[in-house]
Structure formats: structure tokens, C-alpha cells
Amino acid sequence: MALLECKQLTKNYGNNPALDHVDLTIEPGRIVGLLGPNGSGKTTLIKIANGLLVPTSGTLTIDGMAPGQETKKLVSYLPERTYLSTWMNVVQLLDFFCDFYPDFDRAAAEHMLTALEISPNLRIKQMSKGTREKVQLILVMSRKARLYLLDEPIGGVDPATRDYIIRTIISNYNEQASVLISTHLIADVENVLDDVIFINKGHVVLQSSVDEIRAEKNCSVDELFREVFRYAV
């Protein structure tokens, strides 16, 4: 069974469609790039999958269930903004995640914090924006979830951290789990992706495996993206 499935998924903000009759599926064990320009509907799709928005029409299911309390146990979500309470320190955050997510691997989180040289007694308030993003990503990736929904996970960090994060993503997930990465920094993630979904103005314009793109179109995902989304001069 597909891990995530959208059928005719539509979301309108007022009269503006953010998603327009989207059909797509994500199978277990895949790393999928959700690629599209700003305002193409990536974040809207991910928010619906997390139950933060209700679709106007159509359905989205995770492991056969509509987004709700049960699917939230399966999904580990990294939003494009920092959601950490600034008064908390890292240890309190680890406690919080341990309490609410039985699949949270505290040892793995502590290991990553050490690797990125983040002190456990530091308060979020005292951290730079980049460090906050690192902490948040560590928390999200330390869960043994079925589906990781990562909205712009590498947007705000330096290239060295970016590499570490991407390595973390590949090494942390297992064969039953899938990762959906929304980004427009395609060159950085291209090498780890199994599949790509191109989305533009609320429509899925392409869903394909990276191998197919390389074989059939004879170009990289980055090149194909620039071609598909080329603006008229």
C-alpha cells in the first residue's frame, strides 16, 4: 500500500487554488524530492498531510488513513519555520519529544547534538537561527518514523551543515520509511533522491524516478528543473 496518496486533492485560499486536483503516491522506502518554485503549493501539500490544513476537496491519506491523531504517530514533520519554545533548553526539548513520541531515539539525538557541537544546556533563546534549525532537524530525524515530511530542511544552514544533514537523512531512515523533501536547492539533494515530483501552480507536472530522468532525458534533475520552469525572457 502507498505510504502517502493524494486523490484529486484541491485546496483553495479564497478563490486562489493552491493545489488543483493533485494525484500522487509515495511508496515505502523512497526518498522523494518535492520540487517547485516558490508558491507552487509544496508547503500547502505538506501542511495538509500533517493535518494543519483541511483540503477543500479530494483526499490525502497516510497509510490508508486521513490525517489525524493516528497518522501523526507515523509522520515526522519539519516545518519551514522554527517551532521551538524559546524558553526551553535542549534537554527539556529532548524530554518533550521522548514523552510524546514513543519512536524517539534519544541516544541518536544526543549523538547528533554532540557531532554538531550543540550544548544540551543551551536555551533556544541563546541560539542563532541556524543552530535552532539544526536542533529542530535533529529532533525530527531522531524519530524512527514511517514518513518524514521535510519542508525546506536545508534552506537556512551553511554548506557543511547541509552535507551533514543530508547524510543524516540517508543514514537515519530504514527500508520501510520514506522521506519527502521539499526544496528548491536541487543540486544539493539531487544525489540522494530516488524520485522527484515537480509541482507548479498547484499542479503536478512530473512524477518520475531520478534514474528514468537520467536515462530518458539524458540530463540531471537540476537541468530538467531549469528547463521545465524556465521563464520567458
Added chain:
Amino acid sequence: MLSKLLKHEYRATARIMLPIYVLVVGAALLFNVFMRLADRYENVALEIFRVTSISIFAITLIGSFVVTAGLMVFRFYKNYMTDEGYLMFTLPVSVPQLIWSKLIVAMTWTVVTVLAAALGVFLGCLGLFDWNEVLSDLSMFYSQILGELPASYLPLMAVNMFVSSVSFFLLVYAAISLGHGFANRKILLSVVFFFAFNAGVRTISSIFSIFIAVFSEDLFFGDVTDVIPSSYLLGTQLLGIGLNLVFAVVFYIVTRLLLKKRLNLQ
């Protein structure tokens, strides 16, 4: 999962509430000490300190209630409607659990603040007055105004205050949830809805109060005396409890629906 939400909500609020209670007790002791000193020694400086300590004590007492209500409302807004909502609404918990956790914590601190204020008044006045005299004066005052109070009046009043606090917090939650369902001017709209809901609640309560007054026969058709009849007193308290329960249920349902269907985090 509700217990875990409660645990973390108590943790998040205790760091502000506990120091507030220390301040209340501190201000009470300060007040008590300067009252005694100024009584014992005639001294201008001590008199100034006494007056200052009275103001500090009064401000601390009133402030503790303002901070309690303000912080509980702010927690709901900050934790659910701002970026923190991205974490809270993706936890494997239900929307009712999210509402109940905030409400239970808000009511706990409200009750503790009442107790802390009572403790503050007790400590502040300790040894300063003859309590027997104060109490008999108070009961004289009450019996003059209210006649013989029925035994059930004060407990009913306490229940009414509790239920109206519950209904107040739920009204605010509903106003915030409704205001934040819109794309722009979320905070302004929340404030507008708060005043609109309040106006609605007041209007309905007034209409029912008039009914109670009319049906409480002694008031209009009985002997004209200068005491308020007990049937009216009990009637208003019971009415208050009933109406506030209804308001609370309505605002709870509204909040729950809005958070489920119209959540619109920026």
C-alpha cells in the same frame, strides 16, 4: 497523552506563576512589618514606607490576578496560534486534549492565585487587627444589606465564580481561534470577537436576570423591606451557574470545531 500535555503546560507556566506567589507573600510580609513599625515609632520616613508598602501590596494582589488571566490567554495564543502551533498540532494528540490541557492548567492557577491572595491577606494582616471584631463587623454589614444569608449562598457564589472563570477562558479561546482562522489581521480580529462574544454573553445574562427579578415575587409583590429577598439572591447565583455552563459548552464546541476545521497557521 492529556497527562503529558498537562505536565509540560505546568512546567511552562510554573516558571512564571511560582515567582508571582513569592512576590505576593513577600509584599504581604513587607506590608505587615511596616504597619507594625509605623504604629510603634512615630517617624515620617516609616510613615512613607508604610504608605508605599500598602500600594505595593495592593498592586501585587491585583497584579497576581491580572498576570494569571493574561498568562493563560497568552499561552493559548503563543503555543497554538504562532509558530509553536506547528509542533503542538502535529503531536499525536487530539484537539479536545489540546483545549482541555490549557483549560485545566488555567483553572488550576486561577484557584491557586485565589488561595495565594487569601494567604497574602492573612499574612499581611496577621496580628494587626482583632479578627473577632472584624468578622462581627462584616457579618453585621452583610445582614444589614442582604438580610439573613441562606447557608447555601456563599458556596453557590464560589461555584458561580469557578464556572464563570471556565466560561471566560473558553470565550477567549473561541475568540482567538476564530480570529486566527482569517488570513490577515488575526490579533485585531481576535480582540474584536472577544468584545463581540462578551457583549452577547452580557446581553443574554441581562435578559435572564430580568426574568429572575420578575419571577422572584417577594421583590415586587411581597412586603417592601430594605433587605433583598433570599429567593432572588439564590436565583441569581443559580442562574449565573446555569448560564455560564451553557456559555462554556458553546465556546468549547466552537473552539474545537475551529481548531479542527479552520486552523490557519501563518
